[in-house]
């Protein structure tokens with residue numbers, strides 16, 4: 001596994017700065033479970049959990065069944081989840097996102113090397129149950145392999161053409177292999193700047209893509225190649241499937257709309273915005289979520305909740321980073337988190353016509369990237385199941401409405 005790099009981004013909201021972060025690879029969980037996809041062997045055999053599913057592919061008693069009239073309930077998964085939580089996967093979820101397995105560095109680590117084992121395993125499980133998956137992600141500044149940029153000179157026209165060819169080859173191959181089971185593609189992930197005075201993430205914020213193109217034009221090409229590959233495979237099939245995915249979306253709404261306008265002016269109709277939703281116990285406020293959703297809906301876009309988790313920490317509550325000491329997940333904290341999950345899901349249900357899926361970034365607290373970001377080795381408890389894979393109050397809170 002690559003070393004876990006840290007990228008911290010500040011979120012300013014109502015006088016509170018919340019720091020969330022994206023990790024290069026989701027870190028090892030509490031049990032030292034490596035959630036990277038790099039070493040798994042392929043298996044498309046039936047999950048042992050399939051017998052718990054109904055013929056519709058949704059277990060009768062689970063979360064996915066409860067939300068059948070609302071939206072698919074997804075989970076980001078790796079081989080760890082398929083090996084250790086298969087019964088929960090089949091009971092509560094009917095949509096999957098490969099946590100790392102489809103990122104370019106994982107699945108296409110060298111120009112002529114493909115490592116599709118884990119992504120295939122996830123895709124096959126979904127096919128077997130009749131579920132769909134998220135194609136996460138066709139372009140991201142992180143987990144981008146060195147070969148993609150090798151030998152290229154920033155802003156050099158010939159280099160840009162080579163980079164476009166490499167990107168097109170990658171995207172076309174991904175679409176060829178997984179289009180049948182992907183119902184939404186995170187075509188581009190995290191291209192918006194965290195700085196107040198910039199719209200787009202540039203080289204100073206780690207984007208080799210922006211550096212090479214000298215502009216945000218790479219975003220256009222990613223969407224163009226994805227759309228073309230889908231249309232070439234099956235005319236009309238790109239409709240509804242092209243998403244832009246981002247974190248701290250409530251703070252970046254205007255900038256994301258600028259990006260979507262830019263793409264629209266170049267002939268690309270993006271279908272929706274993925275709000276990662278790495279939330280905490282109080283941020284973002286529900287009214288901020290509603291304002292953001294209303295703005296995207298008014299502009300003609302769907303939304304999906306793409307990477308939901310609710311950390312118990314608020315390291316930026318003072319306005320600058322002060323890593324909180326590790327907390328004990330006692331019944332008071334559990335109840336507080338359950339109440340927060342309940343209000344988030346109330347908001348999602350209320351807006352179900354505009355929300356195409358709700359996906360958790362993991363399943364159980366023993367395997368979460370938040371154990372290592374933004375504070376390495378600090379236990380967090382952001383998900384619906386605890387370390388022992390027992391349902392927490394949060395699951396009950398979103399089931400009982």
Ligand code: GLA
Pocket residue numbers: 021022023024025026027099189247276307369
């Ligand atoms: C970002 C990415 C995800 C994942 C998380 C951390 O949100 O979109 O793929 O890497 O960071 O697990």
